[in-house]
Amino acid sequence: MRLNARPLLTLALGGTLLAAAGAQADRSEWPESFTMGTASQGGTYFVYGSGWANMIADELGLSGGGEVTGGPVQNLALVHTGDIAFGMTTMGPAADAMAGQSPLAPGMVLDNVCAMFPMYETPFSITALASSNITSISEIPDGARIGFGPAGSTSDTYFPAILETLGVDFERRNGGWTDLGGQLQDGLLDVIAFAAGIPIPAVSQLEVQSEVNIIEFNEEELATTLENFPVAEFSIPASTYTTLEEDARAVSMWNFAIAGCDLPEDLVYEATRLTMENNERMQSIHRSAVTTIPENVVHNKVLPFHPGAARWFTENGYEIDPALIR
The missing domain is CATH 3.40.190.10 (Periplasmic binding protein-like II)
Structure with missing residues (x-):
């Protein structure tokens, strides 16, 4: 017809x-x-x-x-x-x-x-509460509780391997982004490692309720990640979040x-x-x-x-x- x-x-x-x-x-x-x-x-x-x-x-x-x-x-x-x-x-x-x-x-x-x-592009970005005093990947403490998103997601598939390659020791947690954001705010998580299009609604909501640190890759961490994973260099514009004062170095995958x-x-x-x-x-x-x-x-x-x-x-x-x- x-x-x-x-x-x-x-x-x-x-x-x-x-x-x-x-x-x-x-x-x-x-x-x-x-x-x-x-x-x-x-x-x-x-x-x-x-x-x-x-x-x-x-x-x-x-x-x-x-x-x-x-x-x-x-x-x-x-x-x-x-x-x-x-x-x-x-x-x-x-x-x-x-x-x-x-x-x-x-x-x-x-x-x-x-x-x-x-x-x-899906940027890979890391967020922690400002009260944690975590301002860089190297400052993530051993055994940190990190939320990687839903099991089997892009974030859960690649971000743990990226952080392991960068020498981070952590406890792996999974869940929806809204739920993980709540756990971070309640002190049940130390870090959330996001792989999602920006602005990430859960991060925007966190900014309204708490002071957060959006953690970028340094140059050495960026080079190591690019060498070992199917990602591209990416810059999160400062205008994306009120927390950012300048563009943040990250990596990304196309969707x-x-x-x-x-x-x-x-x-x-x-x-x-x-x-x-x-x-x-x-x-x-x-x-x-x-x-x-x-x-x-x-x-x-x-x-x-x-x-x-x-x-x-x-x-x-x-x-x-x-x-x-x-």
Whole structure:
């Protein structure tokens, strides 16, 4: 069944009418509803993913929403099995999944996962209460209780290994970001090691209630981390948090939205189009979406692109290696 143009033209996105391509989409095999896998409440994935799902559902006339998950590693597995249609992941866990090295499915290649569009970089940052007197990574005391986010998340997968490589001795704790922020404030944790898009809601909330230290990597720690892990150098702008007086040195991984490779091409095309053509609306969902722009499609060298997503990018002049199209 094909939709005529008139009903679609009643749907506006930020005051802009849906493009004619949306009216021609073949919806005969579209699901009536969809789920977007995010991460724990209090993190950027949850805010970004839930907002995106609501936008796409509204604009395409579907039922859809975000779902709390364990984050990027679990999202890859859930999309692969078809338990969720869409998800969000970082390039490190994606590379592991494609190599059959996912900690959730050792030995299984998770190859029913396709890239849709670039989201933002995930900085790896460390926060402690100012009262702890921890102002650098080297000052984290032996046996420190460190919260690494949900089990299986990007933060939990990579941050413990990074800190071990930098000589930190710690007790590993897991949980949602909001919960870990509360534990830090209550003295049940010494440090939280975040891997999440900035500003991290849990950190912003902590700043309102307590004095905090946002701890950066020194030059030697940065060089060691870059040498040993699939991350890039990153600078957290001072404007991100009221605590920061100057930019903070960190590392990051790129995030991409993902989709089941067997989803209808027109559905993924429309979801990609709406996202890429409405960056102002995306930024109203979360500030990190300032980098949710087509030019950043080049940062995926790991996952195959869904043919629906690849069609939008190539139609709009963005080159994608044909070998990376499913």
